[in-house]
Amino acid sequence: MRIAIVGTGYVGLVSSACFSELGIETVGIDKDSAKLRSIGEGKMPIYEEGLEELVLRNVARGRLRFTDGLPAAVSRADVIFIAVGTPARDSDGRADLSAVFAVARAIAPHLTGYTVIATKSTVPVGTGRAVEREMRELSPDGDFDVASNPEFLREGAAIADFMNPDRILLGTNSKRAMRALAAVYRPMRERGIPIIETDRETAEISKYAANSFLATKIAFINEVADLCERVGGNVAQVAEAIGLDRRIGSSYLQAGPGFGGSCFPKDTRAFVATADEYGIEQNVVSMAIVANDRRKQRMANRIVEANGGNVRGKTIAILGLTFKANTDDMRDAASLVIVPALQAFGAHIRSYDPAANGQAVVLLPGIECCESAYDAAHDADSAVILTEWPEFGRLDLVRLYQRMKGRALIDLRNMYDPEAVQRAGFDYISIGRKPAFADSPAEGSRGGNTERRAGSA
Numbered sequence: 001m002r003i004a005i006v007g008t009g010y011v012g013l014v015s016s017a018c019f020s021e022l023g024i025e026t027v028g029i030d031k032d033s034a035k036l037r038s039i040g041e042g043k044m045p046i047y048e049e050g051l052e053e054l055v056l057r058n059v060a061r062g063r064l065r066f067t068d069g070l071p072a073a074v075s076r077a078d079v080i081f082i083a084v085g086t087p088a089r090d091s092d093g094r095a096d097l098s099a100v101f102a103v104a105r106a107i108a109p110h111l112t113g114y115t116v117i118a119t120k121s122t123v124p125v126g127t128g129r130a131v132e133r134e135m136r137e138l139s140p141d142g143d144f145d146v147a148s149n150p151e152f153l154r155e156g157a158a159i160a161d162f163m164n165p166d167r168i169l170l171g172t173n174s175k176r177a178m179r180a181l182a183a184v185y186r187p188m189r190e191r192g193i194p195i196i197e198t199d200r201e202t203a204e205i206s207k208y209a210a211n212s213f214l215a216t217k218i219a220f221i222n223e224v225a226d227l228c229e230r231v232g233g234n235v236a237q238v239a240e241a242i243g244l245d246r247r248i249g250s251s252y253l254q255a256g257p258g259f260g261g262s263c264f265p266k267d268t269r270a271f272v273a274t275a276d277e278y279g280i281e282q283n284v285v286s287m288a289i290v291a292n293d294r295r296k297q298r299m300a301n302r303i304v305e306a307n308g309g310n311v312r313g314k315t316i317a318i319l320g321l322t323f324k325a326n327t328d329d330m331r332d333a334a335s336l337v338i339v340p341a342l343q344a345f346g347a348h349i350r351s352y353d354p355a356a357n358g359q360a361v362v363l364l365p366g367i368e369c370c371e372s373a374y375d376a377a378h379d380a381d382s383a384v385i386l387t388e389w390p391e392f393g394r395l396d397l398v399r400l401y402q403r404m405k406g407r408a409l410i411d412l413r414n415m416y417d418p419e420a421v422q423r424a425g426f427d428y429i430s431i432g433r434k435p436a437f438a439d440s441p442a443e444g445s446r447g448g449n450t451e452r453r454a455g456s457a
Contacts, residue, residue, distance in 0.1 A: 001183055004029055004077035006103045007416065008039065008066065010046055010158070010329075011120055011151050017054040018162040020064035022187045028066045028072045036066045047355045050159050051330020071110040079184055080107060081119040081149065081418035085268075090368075093269035095124055104131045108138040115142075115178025116172075116180045120148040120210075122267055124274035125204040128171070145323035147172035147181060148200045155261060156326030167194045171203025178355035208271040209426060212285045215264040217252040219288035222295050225255035225432025236414060255431045256296035257386060257412045260323030260332035278403035283383035296334045299412060304409045306429045307382050312346030317380040317404070319373050321353040321360050328355035330363055334412075335386055339364050352376040354389055374403050381406035388413040 001024055005016045008030040016028040027033050030036055035045055041303035041355055042060065044052050058064035067073050072082050084099040084271045107117060117135070117365035119128060148171035168188055170181045178197055182189070189195055198206075225235040235255045243250030259265065268289050274284045332338065339349055349367040351360060355371040370376040371394065377383050377400050385392050393415040401407065401424050409426040418436035421428035428436040 001079070002246035003023070003027075003079045003081065003184060004073050005081045005120075006030075006043070006070070006074075006107070007085070007099075008032075008035065009083065010048075010155065011153060012081075013039070013044070013046065013055070014048065014051065014153060014158045014162060015081065015083060015120060015151065016064060017051060017058060018159060019184070020058035020061075021054060021060050023063065024184065026058075026064050027077070028064070029068070029070050029073050030066065031068055031070075034070060035157075039066055043059070047326075048156070048158050054159060057059065070106055074107050074115075075110045075112045077115060078113075079116045079118060081118050081120045083151075086121050086123055086270075086314060088269050092273060093266075095122070095266070095270040097123060097127060098411060100127065100131065101134060104135050105138060108135040108142065111139065111142050111144055112177070114180075115144045116147055116177045116343070117144060118147040118181065120149055120151050121149055122150060122207050122270075123148075123204060124208070124270055127204060128200040135264045139167060141411075145172060145174040145177035146200070147174070147177050148203035149181060152207075152210065155323060155329055165193060167196055168293075169196050169198065169203050169206055171198050171200040171206075173199050208267055208274070211263050211267040212271045212282075212288070212424050214252045215259050215268050215292070216288040218254075218256075218259045218264075219291040219295070221255050222431075223254045223291060228432040228435075230317075232434055233432070234434075238432075241412050250282050255414065256388075257299045257334035257338065257431075258292045260334055260336075261327075261329055262331045265289075265332040275303060296337035297341060299334065300338045302429070303338070303342060303382070303384055303410055304345055306410050306427075307406070311342060311381075312343075313348075314381040315348045315350055315379060315405075315449060317340055317373075317376040317383040318349055318351040318367075319353075319385045321351055321364070322356045322387050322391050325387055325389045328359065330356055330359050333387075335360075336363065336415035338384075338386065339367060343367075350376045350380060353387065354391065369413040374399060377403040379405045380405075380445055382408035382410060384410045385413050386414055388415060397399065397421060397426070401425045437451070 003011050003024055003028045006029045010029050016026050020026040042052050042056050082100055082103050084103055086095040088340055108293050128146050128148050150169055168185050172178050178354045221239055224238055239253040242248050243253050245309055268285050272282045272286050307314055307381050309363040321335040322330055343366055348368055351367050352370045407427050409421055409428050411430045414430045418428050422436040422438050
């Protein structure tokens with residue numbers, strides 16, 4: 001069994017590395033030769049824990065290689081996975097499938113022998129049918145089938161998700177194609193991982209439906225958090241209470257500043273737009289999108305309120321800029337709404353992110369990127385935990401307090417026990433919980449702190 005994966009972005013690169021780890025001869029294909037050289041040298045274009053080691057190990061074993069020579073690579077493959085981006089179009093929110101069709105057109109003339117072309121890219125229902133139709137126009141005598149094999153990878157945990165998935169979804173109406181795909185995933189089946197064999201349309205819908213449902217859970221718990229704040233409840237305990245119900249489950253019930261990243265924002269919009277093409281309303285998902293967009297702006301307003309209603313001329317330390325921890329991805333991150341809003345209100349932003357400082361200076365003009373959380377907090381009027389990086393849950397709170405000029409810590413990820421933050425001297429504002437206000441400065445407070453006066457990190 002030999003497979004080719006077209007695209008070395010997040011899905012394509014992780015899938016290439018993991019398929020080769022399963023013992024399958026794998027070639028990753030990309031037209032960006034400079035990117036491929038960088039990968040071959042162990043410099044990954046994305047931040048994903050364990051990926052560099054996995055790639056280099058399988059390249060050394062001869063099971064994984066990368067090339068910009070598509071014709072030769074696909075002509076030898078039994079299964080070809082399309083794993084290119086499908087971003088949302090600005091005009092209408094629909095998925096931009098231009099890269100998918102470009103790959104299909106490039107593949108069609110070079111197939112030799114029976115080949116399965118499987119889309120891993122997230123695509124709206126009907127895409128597989130359209131891809132097959134276009135390929136058959138270019139290669140009417142070609143011996144191939146087009147299938148759907150959507151991925152369910154979480155950024156920051158993509159390798160673990162690929163190697164130990166909740167399920168594998170194979171969508172095709174061809175028994176021959178199903179046998180080929182089943183052979184690719186045989187190691188998974190032998191380990192007892194559920195493999196769902198279905199038709200192509202069901203597989204395509206399932207990917208969008210899964211992401212839309214998870215996004216809706218996030219939007220739901222965020223609105224519950226708003227109610228908790230108004231009446232004095234605790235959203236973390238509400239989430240625990242409802243999450244222990246097996247019908248609901250505890251995942252994606254963590255209140256925060258709103259969902260972002262490369263999947264949920266674009267996939268929810270594309271799901272609604274696709275349904276609209278068929279005359280079907282998706283009211284629940286549509287309202288989740290609206291609620292999430294409003295959420296991010298409200299979080300900016302919350303930060304302003306925590307600073308006495310005015311941030312003009314004030315310095316705010318933003319801890320975390322990526323849409324979630326353990327990734328360098330800033331696509332649709334809450335920071336891209338919150339930071340510009342604070343700047344528009346007149347605030348100066350000092351920020352620190354363990355993986356995204358380089359991107360931040362480009363995506364968020366005017367911010368001051370720092371080398372640590374304590375550096376970002378130097379002389380700040382308030383500090384905001386925006387991304388749930390583990391290191392932000394292990395801060396020396398007294399040291400952080402001593403570095404700052406103000407005393408407000410706004411935790412948009414609920415990473416701390418309110419009383420512990422209060423004891424450190426902070427006024428602590430979190431999500432869906434009662435605020436905790438300090439009565440007096442912490443022991444060893446700022447007056448005698450040489451670290452803050454020296455300005456060291």
